[in-house]
Ligand SMILES: Cc1ncc(C[n+]2csc(CCOP(=O)(O)OP(=O)(O)O)c2C)c(N)n1
């Protein structure tokens with residue numbers, strides 16, 4: 001029994017990041033919820049220590065506002081963290097890319113949690129490409145302890161080099177607990193307000209932006225050197241050089257698992273700090289007959305090693321079929337790629353059927369879909385565009401009520417485009433949190449164009465899908481919608497309950513026939529939030 | 539035993555995370571290394587969920603258990619147990635399962651057929667965790683019943699797990715603690731009975 005008790009804690013990867021950020025002396029965390037990143041911010045919100053230190057941690061409206069708020073705090077010389085899921089970085093891509101040009105002043109760390117295998121997401125994009133794209137340094141921790149250590153290191157690195165630093169997590173690390181050692185007893189003191197010496201540093205007018213960009217380019221060799229020398233990028237020797245293995249982040253654990261108590265006979269290069277250590281990668285290629293690249297996400301390092309003229313078979317991984325092209329790695333996939341025999345296993349009996357997620361009993365969205373379906377029954381040419389949240393489950397039986405789910409806010413704008421193509425009725429169904437995240441500007445387009453369509457806001461007064469976070473402007477949606485210019489007589493607040501079904505269907509029917517913008521707010525609290533006693537307002 | 543791999547399978551909302559949390563906390567207190575992979579997000583809305591729990595005297599590499607490697611499969615209901623059978627060690631793995639199904643889908647197969655599959659396994663404990671939980675005072679204690687039933691197979695002594703149950707529910711007050719301890723004891727006794735029968 002080697003682990004010490006006392007200072008050891010059983011933390012999710014997300015929680016290790018959160019505690020490390022507190023220990024690194026952040027003054028604020030900025031985030032919009034998104035699986036698997038949500039628990040980082042929730043940990044800080046619940047932390048008595050963070051509260052005592054005045055670390056601000058309330059949710060932002062979306063990832064773009066979060067990223068910009070964090071950048072503003074960094075501008076003031078204080079340390080700030082922005083957290084999001086991978087697709088959130090698409091929303092925040094504009095400030096992220098430009099923050100690389102302004103640079104950071106107070107330490108600025110952007111935590112992005114990827115979801116390979118799409119456990120709770122629309123795609124499995126690999127955020128490391130954003131790191132490469134913005135030309136900023138980034139970390140990819142291999143375990144919860146590294147998540148803690150590298151978060152602290154990322155803040156120091158950011159401040160030392162005046163650059164935003166990214167930390168890339170994946171679902172398995174974010175949502176897995178392990179023993180983690182907190183390295184300090186007390187959080188580092190927060191930075192005082194301290195402005196950059198150059199008052200125009202953050203003014204990205206072309207002349208200044210060009211100068212800043214050149215400064216960033218001058219730092220790239222330093223970032224590269226830091227990665228080559230990083231204690232997180234390690235080489236383990238192995239005598240069997242018929243194969244070398246490059247393992248990025250978490251993948252190194254599956255490799256170790258495959259060899260159990262024995263050491264891996266092949267040389268292993270583990271990568272957790274980027275830009276990718278090119279010298280170390282080149283050495284692997286020189287010393288080994290072939291190299292197997294294990295990485296979660298897209299084949300970023302594999303592609304880099306392959307270049308344009310690698311000898312066939314020299315680099316193996318997702319691109320040559322040694323590993324599946326899509327989906328997360330796991331111990332079985334890695335063991336198989338190493339040629340290890342699979343153990344004898346039980347089979348799943350044929351009568352076992354899939355059990356997809358479903359709306360909770362009593363969910364208000366079920367009643368909303370009931371009246372939507374009845375009102376749409378007379379309109380075989382109509383279509384329903386929807387969005388992301390619990391209500392997306394309306395795509396599955398028994399509802400089968402929606403025809404799209406693409407990205408936050410797309411219901412509103414896709415319904416508009418389809419209406420303009422002549423689809424009628426064209427209906428959008430969006431949740432309250434998703435509407436505040438990305439629906440407002442689309443509705444303004446609709447008002448300006450007087451588009452004949454109906455927007456249904458499935459307002460359950462909470463962010464249900466991600467665990468019930470409060471929604472901005474809860475209970476005030478009708479004022480906002482009218483304020484944007486939707487005619488008050490075409491704005492209805494309905495209560496989705498079986499007893500109101502007939503009346504609700506009638507109101508929606510009338511609005512489907514109206515050839516202009518209309519909005520139905522279908523409002524009843526999420527039953528899970530109600531049970532948990534969450535007001536959903538805050 | 540120097541390490542143990544446990545898979546806990548069920549349906550979102552069944553309290554899998556409390557079981558994993560109780561065992562995990564007890565393990566940490568005994569100085570063991572722990573890795574515990576959880577499911578958050580979409581699947582929690584009534585979908586199939588699973589938690590990988592690994593305990594060891596030495597550092598643990600992977601957060602996930604490989605197929606055919608789990609020493610113990612704890613199933614909160616029969617079909618979820620069967621869904622995760624490929625992870626159970628073919629020889630020597632134990633399935634501890636609640637026989638009461640969660641029928642939140644129309645296509646749910648006949649319970650007898652599922653039970654027949656489970657009965658073909660060599661090492662198994664099958665119990666009506668719902669009835670036992672009710673006997674302990676609350677159907678919500680189904681997970682404590684199953685934890686009790688599994689306790690004989692854990693690398694941590696059953697008494698230590700029992701203490702961890704009390705600790706875990708402490709913040710909910712004395713009645714809830716009592717109910718869960720009774721549920722734990724009933725589960726433990728049922729598994730022992732069960733072993734004589736099979
Ligand atoms: C850009 C982006 N950010 C975050 C998410 C994660 N996410 C999916 S649905 C959702 C919230 C949905 O809340 P709401 O619209 O109120 O619907 P509900 O789940 O409550 O029905 C979030 C945060 C995402 N998919 N994309």
Ligand code: SF4
Nearest residue numbers: 360363390464526527
């Ligand atoms: S969590 Fe709330 S919104 Fe989501 S399905 Fe359940 S009741 Fe509906």
